[in-house]
Amino acid sequence: MCGKQPSKGRLHDIIRCIEMLKSVEVQFRMKRGIINQWVIVINRYTAEIIDQVIVKGMHEIGKMKEKGQFYEDMMFLLETIYMSHQGGSNFMRTTVINHAFNLMAEQVFTSKELSEVRCLNQRLEMISNWETIIKKSTRCRFVYWIRSLFPFIFDMIMSDVKRPN
């Protein structure tokens, strides 16, 4: 379809898409205060679940005390992850946690625990940055690139008698 003019039906779809994006934005904006309250509690809860898995890992390492340097290194990594989880999520802490997990040996966590922690970390990051994500996702700067179609789009909006507004 490259180089072809979009059909009238597609213009209608584009307008619907923009309306839907804006309605998502409106929902988030209307509930901004309450969502931020939820986010604080959700972050604490998620960090608590992650901490439980980390503490379990610490117990596993505790059994390897006779391994000397390996024990020291793994314990240091787990302590770094544990401390990074205290006090909320940000970019720096997420980077430190991811690096520490990359350096971690396979014996400490099972693959299931590791994927669980990674999933929870991702969730924590997403929820903490919800305002940035929603701002990026709902801004319609791409409309600038179809500015030549504005006359048709506005004409369609004005001539559509079924539209409530």
Add this chain to the structure above:
Amino acid sequence: MKDEVFSERLDLFYVKLVQWIVKMNSDSMVDVKIPDKETLVNTEFLKSRANLIIAGLDLATELKRNVKTLILMY
């Protein structure tokens, strides 16, 4: 995704969006205290609220990706 099926895909998004908005404005988002099951209920609430926020973020991201793909393909 083909140009012809975009409209159908959009209808599906619309259904998802309406469901999401209804959930966001429903009573399930209001704090309720049940003395016997306080902790469990609260954690369930947290899970559903976290899922709702993530669903909204996913929906917006997917919608934008789709419309940008459609526009930039012409």
